[in-house]
Amino acid sequence: MIDLRSDTVTRPGEAMRAAMASAPVGDDVLGDDPTVIRLEARVAELLGKEDAVYVPSGTMANQIALRVHTRPGDRVVMDGESHIRVHESGAPAALAGVTIAPLETDHGIFTPDQLIDATTQPSPDFPPGLFDPTTLVTMENTHNEKGGTVWGIDSMRSVSAAARDLGLAVHLDGARLWNATAATGVDLDQFAATVDTVNVCFSKGLGAPIGSALVGPRELIDRGRWFKKMYGGGFRQAGIIAAGALYALEHNRDRLVDDHDNARRFAEAAADLDGLTVDLKSVQTNMVFFDVADASLFAERLRSTGVDMLALDPTRIRAVFHLDVSDADTTTAIEVLRAVAASR
Ligand SMILES: Cc1ncc(COP(=O)(O)O)c(C=O)c1O
Incomplete structure (x- = not known):
């Protein structure tokens, strides 16, 4: 089966498993797992931030960010189809107690004016304290639900500048920031410099089995460590999995452009x-969304011919290219797609 459902389906190869098997470990809750410490230092360095905390998932990294930047009752502005809003199981309301002001966008990218509009009181006649205060804006780069689309550095800078003027904190859901860097050539630290905190995931295109990091200023990350423990993210000999993430950081970033090339080739054939x-x-980047009548039947036919894709809704299918999909697999996937399309 060629599995194109997500870039989270990758399995650790021999070399990554060997690095994991031989990793020195300690107790992460007691703060002395040497491999976790090394991973946190490395990811903070790559993103040009003071510190990082290694957590089990991107969801936890994002939700800790919401918690450290806001107080219950605050409002957070983001694209309406952000992962934080639609795929994190109601956590913003349940864990941080915030409301979300969703913005409508084409590709997940919004403008400073949209941010300003979302934070402006409907009329100056209302006294202060009548509306929930906006304290945070989040961006998602690359944007999952919009098809792996990229925020360019200029767009991020201009939204962040507007946020600063409004006195807002800025968080980046950079689960796939590695792909944004591969697609644009803009370094990770340049993207990260536009925001206060960043979530990065090791378990997606980089191919590590587990884990994400929240990266930012030391004071916020220290506070984040408290919420990591509170949310049940204290994982003891986590060096075993952190070693997979370290391996992925050093070996699997350069090859992401291959996934982007495969996605483009597949998309052009599908079109x-x-x-x-x-x-x-x-x-x-590495995702292709396409529309067909009866997506779940179409996906079922693909699956029965050896190519697995995800039907996202009644008319939309997603194919994601990753470490475990070779150029030859992409060619096969295109052939299967052609055959299934022709047989309808
Ligand atoms: C953009 C984005 N942010 C956050 C996450 C959450 O990551 P996790 O599945 O590790 O909780 C995902 C997962 O796919 C994602 O695509």
């Missing part, structure tokens, strides 16, 4: 097929 619609402008 040529009758009955399929692809927004080629949104194919910017």
